[in-house]
Amino acid sequence: MPEGHTLHRIARLHQERFAGAAVRVSSPQGRFADGAALVDGQVLERAEAYGKHLLHHYASGLTVHVHLGLYGTFSEVELPMPAPVGQVRMRMVGAATGFGTDLRGPTACEVLHPPEVEALTARLGADPLRPDADHERAGERIRRSRRAIGALLMDQSVIAGVGNVYRAEVLFRHGISPFRPGTSLTAAEWDALWADLVVLMPTGVETGRMHVVRPEHDSGAPSYAKDRPRTYVYRRQGEPCRVCGTPVSHGTMEARNLFWCNVCQPR
Template sequence: MPEGHTLHRLANRQRTLLGGQVVAVTSPQGRFAQGAALVDGTIFHTAEAWGKHLVQRYRPLAGARRAGERLVHIHLGLYGSFTEQSAPMAPPVGQVRMRIEAADIGVDLRGPTACEIYTPADLDALVARLGPDPLRRDAEPERAFSAISRSTRPIGALLMDQKVLAGVGNVYRAEVLFRAGIDPYRQGTRINRDEFDAVWADLVSLMRVGVRKGRIHVVRSADDHGAPSYAADRPRTYVYRRAGEDCRICGTRIAHSVLDGRNLFWCPICQR
Protein backbone atom coordinates (compact mmCIF):
# COMPACT_ATOMS: atom_id res chain seq x y z
CA MET A 1 0.00 0.00 0.00
CA PRO A 2 1.43 3.44 -0.87
CA GLU A 3 2.80 5.33 2.11
CA GLY A 4 1.87 8.93 2.82
CA HIS A 5 4.60 10.57 0.75
CA THR A 6 3.11 8.99 -2.38
CA LEU A 7 -0.30 10.59 -1.77
CA HIS A 8 1.24 14.01 -1.12
CA ARG A 9 3.29 13.70 -4.29
CA LEU A 10 0.14 12.78 -6.22
CA ALA A 11 -1.69 15.77 -4.76
CA ASN A 12 1.16 18.07 -5.81
CA ARG A 13 1.18 16.57 -9.28
CA GLN A 14 -2.57 16.91 -9.78
CA ARG A 15 -2.56 20.52 -8.57
CA THR A 16 0.11 21.25 -11.18
CA LEU A 17 -1.54 19.37 -14.04
CA LEU A 18 -5.20 20.14 -13.44
CA GLY A 19 -5.50 23.06 -11.02
CA GLY A 20 -7.78 25.83 -12.25
CA GLN A 21 -8.90 23.96 -15.37
CA VAL A 22 -12.38 22.96 -16.46
CA VAL A 23 -12.41 19.17 -16.57
CA ALA A 24 -14.53 16.43 -18.05
CA VAL A 25 -15.01 13.67 -15.48
CA THR A 26 -16.40 10.24 -16.37
CA SER A 27 -16.42 6.71 -15.01
CA PRO A 28 -15.74 4.34 -17.93
CA GLN A 29 -16.09 1.38 -15.58
CA GLY A 30 -19.41 2.74 -14.32
CA ARG A 31 -18.84 2.28 -10.60
CA PHE A 32 -18.38 6.03 -10.03
CA ALA A 33 -20.86 7.21 -12.67
CA GLN A 34 -23.13 9.21 -10.35
CA GLY A 35 -20.23 10.86 -8.59
CA ALA A 36 -18.49 11.68 -11.87
CA ALA A 37 -21.65 13.36 -13.14
CA LEU A 38 -21.63 15.69 -10.13
CA VAL A 39 -18.15 17.06 -10.90
CA ASP A 40 -18.17 16.78 -14.70
CA GLY A 41 -17.77 20.18 -16.33
CA THR A 42 -16.55 21.87 -13.14
CA ILE A 43 -13.19 23.44 -12.26
CA PHE A 44 -10.54 21.22 -10.70
CA HIS A 45 -9.63 23.53 -7.84
CA THR A 46 -7.02 21.59 -5.88
CA ALA A 47 -6.00 18.28 -4.34
CA GLU A 48 -4.56 17.57 -0.91
CA ALA A 49 -3.60 14.58 1.17
CA TRP A 50 -4.16 13.47 4.72
CA GLY A 51 -2.01 10.42 5.41
CA LYS A 52 -2.97 7.79 2.83
CA HIS A 53 -6.12 9.64 1.74
CA LEU A 54 -6.39 11.98 -1.27
CA VAL A 55 -9.15 14.60 -1.54
CA GLN A 56 -9.84 16.49 -4.76
CA ARG A 57 -11.84 19.73 -4.69
CA TYR A 58 -14.02 20.81 -7.61
CA ARG A 59 -15.77 24.17 -7.99
CA PRO A 60 -18.62 25.17 -10.31
CA LEU A 61 -18.10 27.60 -13.16
CA ALA A 62 -18.94 31.20 -12.39
CA GLY A 63 -22.68 31.68 -12.78
CA ALA A 64 -23.39 27.96 -13.08
CA ARG A 65 -26.52 26.71 -11.37
CA ARG A 66 -24.79 24.07 -9.33
CA ALA A 67 -24.15 23.40 -5.69
CA GLY A 68 -20.93 24.71 -4.18
CA GLU A 69 -17.62 22.94 -3.93
CA ARG A 70 -17.65 19.17 -4.44
CA LEU A 71 -15.15 16.82 -2.86
CA VAL A 72 -13.93 13.47 -4.17
CA HIS A 73 -12.25 11.18 -1.63
CA ILE A 74 -9.81 8.55 -2.90
CA HIS A 75 -8.00 5.79 -1.05
CA LEU A 76 -5.72 3.78 -3.32
CA GLY A 77 -5.51 0.73 -1.06
CA LEU A 78 -3.25 -2.07 -2.31
CA TYR A 79 -4.04 -1.89 -6.00
CA GLY A 80 -5.11 1.65 -6.85
CA SER A 81 -3.05 3.79 -9.21
CA PHE A 82 -3.18 6.93 -11.35
CA THR A 83 -1.87 7.13 -14.90
CA GLU A 84 -1.51 10.17 -17.15
CA GLN A 85 -1.69 10.75 -20.89
CA SER A 86 -1.96 13.68 -23.24
CA ALA A 87 -5.40 14.87 -24.31
CA PRO A 88 -7.37 13.95 -26.29
CA MET A 89 -7.13 10.68 -24.38
CA ALA A 90 -7.22 7.28 -26.04
CA PRO A 91 -10.19 5.00 -25.32
CA PRO A 92 -9.90 3.62 -21.78
CA VAL A 93 -8.13 0.31 -21.24
CA GLY A 94 -9.06 -1.90 -18.30
CA GLN A 95 -11.23 -0.98 -15.34
CA VAL A 96 -10.97 2.81 -15.20
CA ARG A 97 -12.93 3.97 -12.15
CA MET A 98 -12.53 7.68 -12.87
CA ARG A 99 -11.22 9.63 -15.86
CA ILE A 100 -10.37 13.33 -15.54
CA GLU A 101 -9.65 15.13 -18.79
CA ALA A 102 -8.48 18.72 -19.13
CA ALA A 103 -7.51 20.63 -22.29
CA ASP A 104 -4.03 19.13 -22.65
CA ILE A 105 -3.76 16.30 -20.12
CA GLY A 106 -5.85 13.51 -18.69
CA VAL A 107 -5.66 11.25 -15.64
CA ASP A 108 -7.12 7.76 -15.16
CA LEU A 109 -7.74 6.13 -11.79
CA ARG A 110 -7.81 2.33 -11.58
CA GLY A 111 -8.39 -0.09 -8.74
CA PRO A 112 -8.84 2.17 -5.70
CA THR A 113 -10.31 0.92 -2.46
CA ALA A 114 -12.44 4.08 -2.32
CA CYS A 115 -13.51 6.70 -4.86
CA GLU A 116 -16.53 8.59 -3.59
CA ILE A 117 -18.19 11.96 -3.24
CA TYR A 118 -17.55 13.51 0.16
CA THR A 119 -19.38 16.24 2.00
CA PRO A 120 -17.47 18.71 4.20
CA ALA A 121 -18.84 16.77 7.18
CA ASP A 122 -17.41 13.54 5.75
CA LEU A 123 -14.00 15.16 5.44
CA ASP A 124 -14.17 16.53 8.97
CA ALA A 125 -15.00 13.04 10.25
CA LEU A 126 -12.08 11.53 8.31
CA VAL A 127 -9.59 14.07 9.61
CA ALA A 128 -10.90 13.66 13.17
CA ARG A 129 -10.19 9.94 13.19
CA LEU A 130 -6.69 10.25 11.70
CA GLY A 131 -3.57 11.00 13.66
CA PRO A 132 -1.33 13.91 12.66
CA ASP A 133 0.35 13.66 9.26
CA PRO A 134 4.09 14.51 9.37
CA LEU A 135 3.83 16.03 5.89
CA ARG A 136 1.10 18.53 6.71
CA ARG A 137 2.01 21.98 7.99
CA ASP A 138 -1.04 21.94 10.27
CA ALA A 139 0.00 18.67 11.94
CA GLU A 140 -0.12 18.54 15.74
CA PRO A 141 2.54 16.04 16.89
CA GLU A 142 1.39 16.49 20.49
CA ARG A 143 -1.69 14.42 19.63
CA ALA A 144 0.47 11.51 18.51
CA PHE A 145 2.72 11.67 21.58
CA SER A 146 -0.32 11.78 23.86
CA ALA A 147 -1.70 8.60 22.25
CA ILE A 148 1.66 6.82 22.31
CA SER A 149 2.60 7.77 25.87
CA ARG A 150 -0.70 6.36 27.21
CA SER A 151 -0.52 3.04 25.35
CA THR A 152 1.08 -0.24 26.38
CA ARG A 153 1.06 -1.44 22.76
CA PRO A 154 4.48 -1.81 21.06
CA ILE A 155 5.76 1.35 19.42
CA GLY A 156 6.15 -0.67 16.21
CA ALA A 157 2.39 -1.18 16.15
CA LEU A 158 1.54 2.37 17.21
CA LEU A 159 3.53 3.96 14.38
CA MET A 160 1.47 1.95 11.87
CA ASP A 161 -1.86 2.86 13.47
CA GLN A 162 -3.38 5.57 11.28
CA LYS A 163 -5.37 6.84 14.28
CA VAL A 164 -2.04 7.63 15.96
CA LEU A 165 0.05 8.80 12.98
CA ALA A 166 -1.31 9.27 9.47
CA GLY A 167 0.70 8.19 6.45
CA VAL A 168 3.39 6.03 8.07
CA GLY A 169 3.73 2.60 6.45
CA ASN A 170 5.90 -0.43 6.93
CA VAL A 171 9.09 0.96 5.42
CA TYR A 172 9.13 4.22 7.36
CA ARG A 173 8.10 2.39 10.54
CA ALA A 174 11.04 -0.01 10.34
CA GLU A 175 13.59 2.54 9.27
CA VAL A 176 12.87 5.42 11.67
CA LEU A 177 12.91 3.04 14.63
CA PHE A 178 16.29 1.73 13.50
CA ARG A 179 17.64 5.23 13.00
CA ALA A 180 16.42 6.15 16.51
CA GLY A 181 17.81 2.96 18.09
CA ILE A 182 14.39 1.98 19.47
CA ASP A 183 13.27 -1.65 19.83
CA PRO A 184 9.96 -1.96 17.94
CA TYR A 185 8.52 -4.01 20.81
CA ARG A 186 9.08 -1.32 23.42
CA GLN A 187 5.76 -0.18 24.88
CA GLY A 188 4.45 3.27 24.01
CA THR A 189 4.47 4.21 27.69
CA ARG A 190 8.26 3.73 27.68
CA ILE A 191 8.88 6.18 24.84
CA ASN A 192 10.00 9.47 26.34
CA ARG A 193 9.32 12.88 24.83
CA ASP A 194 12.84 13.37 23.49
CA GLU A 195 12.69 10.02 21.71
CA PHE A 196 9.29 10.83 20.23
CA ASP A 197 10.43 14.27 19.08
CA ALA A 198 13.45 12.71 17.36
CA VAL A 199 11.27 10.12 15.59
CA TRP A 200 8.75 12.78 14.52
CA ALA A 201 11.47 15.08 13.17
CA ASP A 202 13.03 12.16 11.29
CA LEU A 203 9.67 11.23 9.75
CA VAL A 204 9.10 14.82 8.63
CA SER A 205 12.54 14.95 7.03
CA LEU A 206 12.49 11.50 5.39
CA MET A 207 8.93 11.76 4.10
CA ARG A 208 9.67 15.16 2.53
CA VAL A 209 12.55 13.50 0.69
CA GLY A 210 10.07 10.86 -0.46
CA VAL A 211 7.73 13.52 -1.83
CA ARG A 212 10.57 15.27 -3.63
CA LYS A 213 12.25 12.19 -5.10
CA GLY A 214 9.20 9.98 -5.57
CA ARG A 215 10.78 7.12 -3.66
CA ILE A 216 11.85 6.33 -0.12
CA HIS A 217 15.45 7.19 0.86
CA VAL A 218 16.36 6.33 4.45
CA VAL A 219 20.05 5.35 4.57
CA ARG A 220 22.46 8.08 5.63
CA SER A 221 25.12 8.87 3.04
CA ALA A 222 27.89 7.53 5.28
CA ASP A 223 26.12 4.14 5.40
CA ASP A 224 25.04 4.01 1.75
CA HIS A 225 27.38 1.22 0.68
CA GLY A 226 27.85 -2.50 1.08
CA ALA A 227 24.96 -4.93 0.57
CA PRO A 228 22.59 -3.96 -2.24
CA SER A 229 18.99 -2.86 -1.81
CA TYR A 230 16.22 -5.41 -1.30
CA ALA A 231 15.03 -4.89 -4.90
CA ALA A 232 16.74 -3.67 -8.05
CA ASP A 233 14.60 -0.51 -8.30
CA ARG A 234 14.70 0.44 -4.62
CA PRO A 235 17.25 2.41 -2.56
CA ARG A 236 19.09 0.68 0.24
CA THR A 237 17.40 0.22 3.63
CA TYR A 238 18.85 -0.48 7.06
CA VAL A 239 16.47 -3.25 8.08
CA TYR A 240 13.34 -3.34 5.91
CA ARG A 241 13.16 -6.64 3.98
CA ARG A 242 16.71 -7.54 5.08
CA ALA A 243 15.88 -10.43 7.44
CA GLY A 244 18.94 -12.63 8.03
CA GLU A 245 21.34 -10.18 6.40
CA ASP A 246 24.08 -8.36 8.30
CA CYS A 247 23.23 -5.04 9.91
CA ARG A 248 24.92 -2.19 8.04
CA ILE A 249 26.15 -0.75 11.35
CA CYS A 250 27.03 -3.60 13.74
CA GLY A 251 27.01 -6.74 11.57
CA THR A 252 24.32 -8.53 13.62
CA ARG A 253 21.75 -10.44 11.59
CA ILE A 254 18.56 -8.49 11.00
CA ALA A 255 15.59 -10.01 12.84
CA HIS A 256 12.10 -10.56 11.49
CA SER A 257 8.70 -11.23 13.02
CA VAL A 258 5.05 -10.43 12.33
CA LEU A 259 3.34 -7.72 14.37
CA ASP A 260 -0.37 -7.05 13.92
CA GLY A 261 -0.30 -8.94 10.64
CA ARG A 262 2.57 -6.94 9.10
CA ASN A 263 6.20 -7.96 8.62
CA LEU A 264 8.54 -6.33 11.12
CA PHE A 265 12.31 -5.94 10.75
CA TRP A 266 14.89 -4.69 13.26
CA CYS A 267 18.45 -5.08 14.54
CA PRO A 268 18.59 -6.77 17.98
CA ILE A 269 21.81 -4.91 18.89
CA CYS A 270 21.31 -1.43 17.44
CA GLN A 271 17.70 -1.34 18.69
CA ARG A 272 17.94 -2.40 22.31
Protein backbone atom coordinates in the same frame (compact mmCIF):
# COMPACT_ATOMS: atom_id res chain seq x y z
CA MET B 1 0.46 -0.10 0.00
CA PRO B 2 1.66 3.38 -1.03
CA GLU B 3 2.80 5.44 1.93
CA GLY B 4 1.92 9.07 2.57
CA HIS B 5 4.66 10.60 0.44
CA THR B 6 3.20 8.94 -2.67
CA LEU B 7 -0.23 10.49 -2.10
CA HIS B 8 1.26 13.91 -1.41
CA ARG B 9 3.27 13.64 -4.61
CA ILE B 10 0.12 12.80 -6.59
CA ALA B 11 -1.80 15.62 -4.91
CA ARG B 12 0.91 18.13 -5.80
CA LEU B 13 0.92 16.95 -9.41
CA HIS B 14 -2.87 17.16 -9.68
CA GLN B 15 -2.82 20.61 -8.10
CA GLU B 16 -0.34 21.78 -10.73
CA ARG B 17 -2.09 20.14 -13.68
CA PHE B 18 -5.79 20.43 -12.96
CA ALA B 19 -6.61 22.94 -10.20
CA GLY B 20 -8.26 26.21 -11.13
CA ALA B 21 -10.06 24.95 -14.22
CA ALA B 22 -13.06 22.84 -15.15
CA VAL B 23 -12.35 19.13 -15.58
CA ARG B 24 -14.25 16.33 -17.23
CA VAL B 25 -14.74 13.34 -14.94
CA SER B 26 -16.02 9.96 -16.07
CA SER B 27 -15.93 6.32 -15.07
CA PRO B 28 -15.14 4.08 -18.06
CA GLN B 29 -15.46 1.06 -15.79
CA GLY B 30 -18.86 2.23 -14.59
CA ARG B 31 -18.37 1.66 -10.85
CA PHE B 32 -17.94 5.40 -10.19
CA ALA B 33 -20.42 6.61 -12.81
CA ASP B 34 -22.86 8.25 -10.39
CA GLY B 35 -20.09 10.00 -8.47
CA ALA B 36 -18.38 11.17 -11.65
CA ALA B 37 -21.62 12.71 -12.88
CA LEU B 38 -21.83 14.83 -9.73
CA VAL B 39 -18.49 16.59 -10.38
CA ASP B 40 -18.14 16.35 -14.16
CA GLY B 41 -17.55 19.78 -15.70
CA GLN B 42 -16.89 21.49 -12.38
CA VAL B 43 -13.83 23.53 -11.44
CA LEU B 44 -11.32 21.57 -9.39
CA GLU B 45 -10.36 24.11 -6.74
CA ARG B 46 -7.73 22.14 -4.85
CA ALA B 47 -6.03 18.77 -4.59
CA GLU B 48 -4.52 17.72 -1.28
CA ALA B 49 -3.42 14.64 0.60
CA TYR B 50 -3.97 13.71 4.22
CA GLY B 51 -2.00 10.64 5.21
CA LYS B 52 -2.80 7.96 2.64
CA HIS B 53 -5.93 9.75 1.40
CA LEU B 54 -6.22 11.94 -1.71
CA LEU B 55 -8.86 14.66 -1.79
CA HIS B 56 -10.06 16.57 -4.88
CA HIS B 57 -12.09 19.59 -3.73
CA TYR B 58 -14.57 21.02 -6.25
CA ALA B 59 -16.16 24.46 -6.47
CA SER B 60 -19.59 22.99 -5.65
CA GLY B 61 -18.33 21.93 -2.22
CA LEU B 62 -18.16 18.26 -3.17
CA THR B 63 -14.95 16.29 -2.70
CA VAL B 64 -13.74 13.17 -4.47
CA HIS B 65 -11.95 10.95 -1.96
CA VAL B 66 -9.48 8.33 -3.16
CA HIS B 67 -7.66 5.69 -1.14
CA LEU B 68 -5.34 3.65 -3.33
CA GLY B 69 -5.13 0.65 -1.00
CA LEU B 70 -2.85 -2.16 -2.15
CA TYR B 71 -3.54 -2.04 -5.87
CA GLY B 72 -4.66 1.47 -6.79
CA THR B 73 -2.63 3.49 -9.30
CA PHE B 74 -2.92 6.72 -11.26
CA SER B 75 -1.67 6.93 -14.84
CA GLU B 76 -0.81 10.48 -15.90
CA VAL B 77 -0.84 11.33 -19.62
CA GLU B 78 -0.84 14.33 -21.92
CA LEU B 79 -3.84 14.96 -24.14
CA PRO B 80 -5.24 13.52 -26.27
CA MET B 81 -5.86 10.57 -24.01
CA PRO B 82 -5.98 7.10 -25.56
CA ALA B 83 -8.97 4.82 -25.22
CA PRO B 84 -9.26 3.45 -21.66
CA VAL B 85 -7.23 0.32 -21.03
CA GLY B 86 -8.25 -2.05 -18.25
CA GLN B 87 -10.63 -1.25 -15.42
CA VAL B 88 -10.44 2.55 -15.24
CA ARG B 89 -12.47 3.57 -12.19
CA MET B 90 -12.13 7.32 -12.77
CA ARG B 91 -10.85 9.35 -15.70
CA MET B 92 -10.19 13.06 -15.20
CA VAL B 93 -9.37 15.29 -18.17
CA GLY B 94 -8.22 18.89 -17.96
CA ALA B 95 -8.77 20.28 -21.45
CA ALA B 96 -7.51 23.71 -20.39
CA THR B 97 -4.24 22.32 -19.09
CA GLY B 98 -3.64 19.53 -21.58
CA PHE B 99 -3.41 16.64 -19.14
CA GLY B 100 -5.48 13.69 -18.06
CA THR B 101 -5.26 10.92 -15.50
CA ASP B 102 -6.74 7.44 -15.13
CA LEU B 103 -7.35 5.78 -11.77
CA ARG B 104 -7.37 1.99 -11.55
CA GLY B 105 -7.93 -0.42 -8.69
CA PRO B 106 -8.42 1.87 -5.68
CA THR B 107 -9.87 0.70 -2.39
CA ALA B 108 -12.04 3.83 -2.30
CA CYS B 109 -13.20 6.31 -4.92
CA GLU B 110 -16.23 8.24 -3.72
CA VAL B 111 -17.85 11.64 -3.55
CA LEU B 112 -18.05 13.18 -0.08
CA HIS B 113 -20.01 16.13 1.28
CA PRO B 114 -18.26 18.60 3.63
CA PRO B 115 -19.39 16.90 6.89
CA GLU B 116 -18.09 13.58 5.57
CA VAL B 117 -14.72 15.13 4.71
CA GLU B 118 -14.55 16.59 8.21
CA ALA B 119 -15.33 13.18 9.71
CA LEU B 120 -12.63 11.54 7.58
CA THR B 121 -9.89 14.00 8.53
CA ALA B 122 -10.99 14.03 12.17
CA ARG B 123 -10.21 10.34 12.55
CA LEU B 124 -6.71 10.69 11.10
CA GLY B 125 -3.64 11.37 13.18
CA ALA B 126 -0.81 13.82 12.65
CA ASP B 127 0.60 13.79 9.11
CA PRO B 128 4.34 14.62 9.01
CA LEU B 129 3.85 16.10 5.54
CA ARG B 130 1.23 18.64 6.58
CA PRO B 131 2.05 21.98 8.21
CA ASP B 132 -1.06 21.72 10.39
CA ALA B 133 0.10 18.46 12.00
CA ASP B 134 -0.15 18.35 15.80
CA HIS B 135 2.83 16.18 16.67
CA GLU B 136 2.55 16.96 20.38
CA ARG B 137 -0.96 15.53 20.53
CA ALA B 138 0.27 12.44 18.70
CA GLY B 139 3.14 12.13 21.17
CA GLU B 140 0.77 12.37 24.10
CA ARG B 141 -1.37 9.57 22.68
CA ILE B 142 1.69 7.40 22.16
CA ARG B 143 3.07 7.97 25.66
CA ARG B 144 -0.30 7.06 27.20
CA SER B 145 -0.52 3.77 25.34
CA ARG B 146 0.93 0.40 26.32
CA ARG B 147 0.75 -0.77 22.71
CA ALA B 148 4.09 -1.32 21.03
CA ILE B 149 5.56 1.72 19.33
CA GLY B 150 5.85 -0.38 16.17
CA ALA B 151 2.07 -0.75 16.13
CA LEU B 152 1.35 2.85 17.11
CA LEU B 153 3.40 4.24 14.21
CA MET B 154 1.23 2.22 11.81
CA ASP B 155 -2.04 3.33 13.41
CA GLN B 156 -3.40 5.95 11.00
CA SER B 157 -5.47 7.50 13.79
CA VAL B 158 -2.21 8.34 15.57
CA ILE B 159 0.21 9.04 12.72
CA ALA B 160 -1.23 9.48 9.22
CA GLY B 161 0.83 8.43 6.24
CA VAL B 162 3.52 6.28 7.84
CA GLY B 163 3.60 2.76 6.44
CA ASN B 164 5.75 -0.31 6.91
CA VAL B 165 8.92 1.04 5.31
CA TYR B 166 9.06 4.35 7.17
CA ARG B 167 8.01 2.58 10.39
CA ALA B 168 10.86 0.07 10.20
CA GLU B 169 13.47 2.55 9.07
CA VAL B 170 12.80 5.46 11.41
CA LEU B 171 12.79 3.15 14.44
CA PHE B 172 16.13 1.68 13.33
CA ARG B 173 17.62 5.13 12.72
CA HIS B 174 16.87 6.02 16.36
CA GLY B 175 17.80 2.69 17.92
CA ILE B 176 14.28 2.09 19.22
CA SER B 177 12.92 -1.43 19.42
CA PRO B 178 9.50 -1.76 17.75
CA PHE B 179 8.42 -3.80 20.79
CA ARG B 180 8.82 -1.01 23.31
CA PRO B 181 5.48 0.14 24.72
CA GLY B 182 4.48 3.69 23.94
CA THR B 183 4.58 4.49 27.66
CA SER B 184 8.35 3.89 27.66
CA LEU B 185 9.04 6.53 25.04
CA THR B 186 10.36 9.84 26.36
CA ALA B 187 9.22 13.18 24.99
CA ALA B 188 12.72 13.72 23.60
CA GLU B 189 12.66 10.37 21.80
CA TRP B 190 9.29 11.13 20.25
CA ASP B 191 10.40 14.62 19.18
CA ALA B 192 13.44 13.10 17.48
CA LEU B 193 11.36 10.45 15.69
CA TRP B 194 8.91 13.07 14.46
CA ALA B 195 11.65 15.44 13.33
CA ASP B 196 13.23 12.63 11.33
CA LEU B 197 9.93 11.80 9.60
CA VAL B 198 9.51 15.49 8.77
CA VAL B 199 12.86 15.32 6.96
CA LEU B 200 12.60 11.85 5.37
CA MET B 201 9.06 11.97 4.00
CA PRO B 202 9.34 15.26 2.03
CA THR B 203 12.38 13.77 0.31
CA GLY B 204 10.08 10.99 -0.87
CA VAL B 205 7.63 13.59 -2.19
CA GLU B 206 10.36 15.43 -4.09
CA THR B 207 12.13 12.43 -5.58
CA GLY B 208 9.40 9.80 -5.73
CA ARG B 209 11.72 7.43 -3.85
CA MET B 210 12.41 6.73 -0.21
CA HIS B 211 15.90 7.70 0.97
CA VAL B 212 16.38 6.36 4.49
CA VAL B 213 19.98 5.12 4.69
CA ARG B 214 22.54 7.64 5.90
CA PRO B 215 25.47 8.23 3.51
CA GLU B 216 28.00 6.65 5.85
CA HIS B 217 26.02 3.37 5.79
CA ASP B 218 24.97 3.44 2.14
CA SER B 219 27.46 1.01 0.68
CA GLY B 220 27.94 -2.73 0.37
CA ALA B 221 24.62 -4.55 0.45
CA PRO B 222 22.29 -3.65 -2.44
CA SER B 223 18.60 -2.89 -2.24
CA TYR B 224 16.29 -5.75 -1.24
CA ALA B 225 14.84 -5.79 -4.78
CA LYS B 226 15.34 -4.13 -8.15
CA ASP B 227 14.09 -0.54 -8.30
CA ARG B 228 13.38 -0.52 -4.56
CA PRO B 229 14.93 1.74 -1.94
CA ARG B 230 18.05 0.77 -0.05
CA THR B 231 16.97 0.17 3.52
CA TYR B 232 18.50 -0.64 6.89
CA VAL B 233 16.13 -3.43 7.86
CA TYR B 234 12.95 -3.41 5.75
CA ARG B 235 12.73 -6.63 3.70
CA ARG B 236 16.33 -7.51 4.66
CA GLN B 237 15.59 -10.41 7.02
CA GLY B 238 18.65 -12.62 7.52
CA GLU B 239 20.95 -10.12 5.81
CA PRO B 240 23.71 -8.44 7.86
CA CYS B 241 22.76 -5.17 9.51
CA ARG B 242 24.40 -2.25 7.68
CA VAL B 243 25.71 -0.93 11.01
CA CYS B 244 26.61 -3.90 13.25
CA GLY B 245 26.52 -6.93 10.94
CA THR B 246 23.94 -8.85 12.99
CA PRO B 247 21.37 -10.71 10.84
CA VAL B 248 18.22 -8.60 10.49
CA SER B 249 15.22 -10.09 12.29
CA HIS B 250 11.73 -10.60 10.90
CA GLY B 251 8.39 -11.20 12.57
CA THR B 252 4.83 -9.93 12.55
CA MET B 253 3.07 -7.32 14.62
CA GLU B 254 -0.67 -6.93 14.42
CA ALA B 255 -0.65 -9.00 11.20
CA ARG B 256 1.94 -6.80 9.48
CA ASN B 257 5.53 -7.75 8.62
CA LEU B 258 8.08 -6.38 11.04
CA PHE B 259 11.84 -5.93 10.56
CA TRP B 260 14.46 -4.87 13.12
CA CYS B 261 18.00 -5.41 14.39
CA ASN B 262 18.24 -7.01 17.83
CA VAL B 263 21.58 -5.32 18.55
CA CYS B 264 20.97 -1.80 17.23
CA GLN B 265 17.41 -1.78 18.59
CA PRO B 266 17.62 -3.51 21.97
CA ARG B 267 14.40 -4.23 23.81
